[in-house]
Amino acid sequence: MKPVPAPLSAEDDLRSAETQAGAFQAVREARRSELAEDYVELIAELIAHFGEARPVDIASRLGVTAPTVAKTLDRLARDGLVMRARYRSVFLTDQGRALAEECRVRHDIVVRFLIRLGLDAETAEQDAEGIEHHVSARTLALFAAFAERRGQPETR
């Protein structure tokens, strides 16, 4: 059957198929880089705090197994984000370091924003870990401005 104009009640209009498809394509694109972003950000953290990033620590902090980490690190190396040597710790390339720094800044903005909104720190960290990958530059700017605002948090 062909679509019928509207079934008696069509309160709000739909966006155009193209516009909607654009949004979904952007989300799929973001999903493709999420894992890489989390890895390089975590690797940078480990290097900053422990001097090196060992696969075993990456695994335990991500909550995945060692072979999963190994395979993912190989992909990241292939993509020019990390450098590896067998049985050694992992290091970031310049490109990896740049991405990590960008992610760290963005992550912190999202966390501070959520806390300023009134969320507890623990939940803020949890939600930020997912939200951060789907925040456009414009939105990030608004988050940053809100987070920096003077005055008490939005207590409820």
Added chain:
Amino acid sequence: MKPVPAPLSAEDDLRSAETQAGAFQAVREARRSELAEDYVELIAELIAHFGEARPVDIASRLGVTAPTVAKTLDRLARDGLVMRARYRSVFLTDQGRALAEECRVRHDIVVRFLIRLGLDAETAEQDAEGIEHHVSARTLALFAAFAERRGQPETR
């Protein structure tokens, strides 16, 4: 080498490995349901506005090909969210309808929240499409409260 306590400067402390792993696990869990959520929400929209949800329309609004939609719909049917008959439109099960409604409400809250923050409607829709899947109940409540607030939007 074993991790050394700290490399001269360890300004901020790291969270425990377990806590951090918990956050990442929650994100991975959310990722597993993202696609299903987008599908049932879209199917509900199409049914509400056109009386039926045809695979070809699902495909064009998601920006993917017809075979991709077919395979995904089979998975959704397997998981009890939709019902299909060969060469026919797709329908939601009770479970699918319930999930779709939940997603619709959540999607709208996120969009209205972003707009209230000062974002343009177009970008709000784009970002919401990704963010919605990573918003906890607590955060959603804060978003809703902020969106409903009296007064002018946060113009910048």
Added chain:
DNA sequence: GTATCAAGTTAGCACCGTCTAACTTTTCAT
């Protein structure tokens, strides 16, 4: 009624991200 065209399906491929099991290498304590 039949030809055509749109929609739907099937088969097959590729890559990602996860796991377990089994193996190798390195590190460390004695």
Added chain:
DNA sequence: ATGAAAAGTTAGACGGTGCTAACTTGATAC
């Protein structure tokens, strides 16, 4: 120096999400 434990690697499996090419079915126009 050596043996045990920890860390790392490899192989193989599996499900998810995307694609193209080729086929089948259904809807439409004449």
